Amino acid sequence: MHSPASFPPVIFAAAASPALTVYDLIVIGAFLLSLASMGWIFRRFTHGSTDYFAGGFRMTWWLLGATSFVSNFSSWVFTGGAGMAYTYGMVIFGFFAIDVAGFLLNYLWFAPRFRQLRLITAMDGIRLRFGRINEQFFTWLSFFSTLAVAAVWMVSLSIILSTAFAFPPVPVILVTGTIVVLIALLGGNWAVSASDFVQLVLLIGVSVIVAVLTVGKIGGVGALIAQIPEGHWQVFHPAGTIPYDWVYLATGILSAIYMRNNVTAAAKYIAAKDSKHARRSALVPLIGYIVMPVFWFIPAFAAFTLVPDLADRALSRVPAESAYIAVCMEVLPQGMLGLMIAAMFAATISSMDVALNKNAGVFAKNFYQPLLRPKCSDRELLVVGELSTVFFGALIIGCALFVATGANVTLFDAYLYVNSYLGVPLAVPMFLGMIVRRVPAWAGWSTTLFGVACAVFLMEVVPTAWARGWLEPILGEWIYGYCLSNRFVVTNLVGVPLTMAFFLTTRWFYRAGADPKNDTRVAAFFQNMNTPVDFAREVGHDNTAAQASMIGRVSVAYGAAILLLVLIPNPWSGRFAILSCALLMLGMGQGLLVYARRVRRREAAGHAPE
8 A cells, every 4th residue: 555654755646645656656657658669669560651540451350459449448437437437326337338339230240341441541431432522521520529539538637647646737738648649650550559459458457456456445345335325326317317317328329339330430440451350359349348347437436435535635626537546546556556547648648649640641641642742652641641640639739738727527528528519420421321322422511510500409509598488388398407407318319310310311312323423432432341351462461470579579578567566565465466467468478479479380381370
């Protein structure tokens, strides 16, 4: 446990909080340096713009799956998500069950077809499906969406560090943003994905250990269960009793399906070696979202007992969002608290650098090259991608500073607001466009504008006195009040069906043969989507062994560094916890090295890699 008597504390999180020691600070510093070096380590994998933006179409399923999993969550899970668990209880598992439904469909049907589209960026798919006007429209609108989400993720990290260090959010955001830009800038997609894999292994290990130590600290599973408030056991709440009632969860299943399975989501699978690897990669987030939430939210449930003064010691404007880190400061041994904070750094950085790299690719390949420099060299395109990485990084930092210092909304709701205003309108036409073939080219952008208009009406107009005057008599007092208190439910219940209906209505205006270029382009889209990828013929030059070998060595290095923390003066339980985390990293690294040797033997024998 952290105790001022065991080592002189350097920085205190708050007056009533245990101290962070020099050991924790050394761990965090070393970890950040190692993260920043990932771009340099993996620079040899990048030989041109295709490698930089799409990993050369050679990534194995386990590497791609780690990126897909990590890019779908960040330290928001340990702030906004933990705050939801602390405030509403088991409802949080309903949200993750919804995601599981989306990833299950992804595995069963969409993932291999995303790879089969044979894209470099997701916007290439939009151009092929709906034409160049839609390509530009969705390119710029997606910038706003991804920047907003990345800003929310960065603010969630600032909350963690503010709670742990008493640091103000501004320097935290500036330092974190700089590290993210360095990783994405130097190594491109390869560095981002390799970093994601290593950080995912670390994050899983630390999360499980935190949960186990929390249960031990509180006195066992029975004691943990006994202290959870009675109302927190309910997953499905009656309509209107909380903002995230059973109606929200039920309609959220549809939301998860189209949000996880639309053309823009193809970005996660572009780098896969082939259709088989794309499908397998979807298993990583699918299984991860089934298993890991149990470990993630045990500390939040234990905070009622372990941190009864949470409101006094939390530095976030929403104290519940500090529940996870506050419990960690109670249960983790010296050195491992720093490792946990570093793992949360990694979760946020992994999510953000994916957004940075994808945005850079979209800007270079879908705006700069087709509109400004159609004949630019590959080297020029690579430089543009690097410059745009820096530019988008600066924008994300600016947005995060605004949210941290000016916005008055919880992180959980901030994420849902971005989804309502931009996520739904962008995703619906891109989801239906993969299923419904006979629609005019303008169906894409027009459906999105209609979706944005619906969101503005539901979120901004319905609550006004003017709207109340004519809506309340029609809907009734209870239903109108429900629309005001459960806006996100109304988005799912009303906005999404209306947006889908608008897209399907555009079929009435489709005339086969009226636009031959559009018909030819759409035919190519669906032909590609349904044609499996032949890696040997279409890509070649397999580097599976190099991937496994390099990431294996990095994992072993991480494991060895963590193993040194066993020497820190801690109780034996704390040393065992650190040892367990080190062994996980070492075991994973050694496993990858063995796998790399096996792949090389197969290649030497004339067999294709698995």
